[in-house]
Amino acid sequence: MQQLSGAKPLAVERGFEYGVRIIHGLETGAVHRVHLNVMNRGMIENLPDGYCVEVPCTVDRTGVSPHHVGALPIHLAALCRGIADMQTLASDAFLEKDLTKAYLACVIDPCTAASATPARIKECFNKLLEADSKWLEPYWGENLAL
Numbered sequence: 063m064q065q066l067s068g069a070k071p072l073a074v075e076r077g078f079e080y081g082v083r084i085i086h087g088l089e090t091g092a093v094h095r096v097h098l099n100v101m102n103r104g105m106i107e108n109l110p111d112g113y114c115v116e117v118p119c120t121v122d123r124t125g126v127s128p129h130h131v132g133a134l135p136i137h138l139a140a141l142c143r144g145i146a147d148m149q150t151l152a153s154d155a156f157l158e159k160d161l162t163k164a165y166l167a168c169v170i171d172p173c174t175a176a177s178a179t180p181a182r183i184k185e186c187f188n189k190l191l192e193a194d195s196k197w198l199e200p201y202w203g204e205n206l207a208l
Contacts, residue, residue, distance in 0.1 A: 084121050091123035100128045107133040113146045144172060159201070161191075165208055184208060 155163035
């Protein structure tokens with residue numbers, strides 16, 4: 063209570079949040095090295111440009127400067143492409159209100175695909191749509207089934 067009233071100073075410790083470091087670098091010119099999610103523009107050579115990738119970056123008064131990483135080992139690049147494509151399909155499904163695309167995103171999700179057949183995924187998908195219909199209908203409409 064004394065801290066809230068100003069009678070005693072606030073005990074504040076700096077956390078490890080990138081947002082604070084980014085603002086500090088932009089405003090003061092201090093150099094911070096962080097890993098950030100940025101659009102791929104050749105930083106990871108064997109992932110398409112336009113994918114969101116996490117790479118080392120430098121932040122200072124001039125902005126955020128992503129660093130070139132090079133090519134990932136082929137098996138990791140393949141995994142990243144599959145996950146990114148699934149996420150793109152899922153976001154397109156939402157933006158286009160397309161349940162078929164939402165279902166297909168579930169089908170190509172590596173975890174889901176490893177544990178269920180497409181028929182079982184469709185069955186579970188429809189059960190989830192039914193169970194969550196009162197929250198989904200305001201956006202997706204009343205026809206919530208494939």
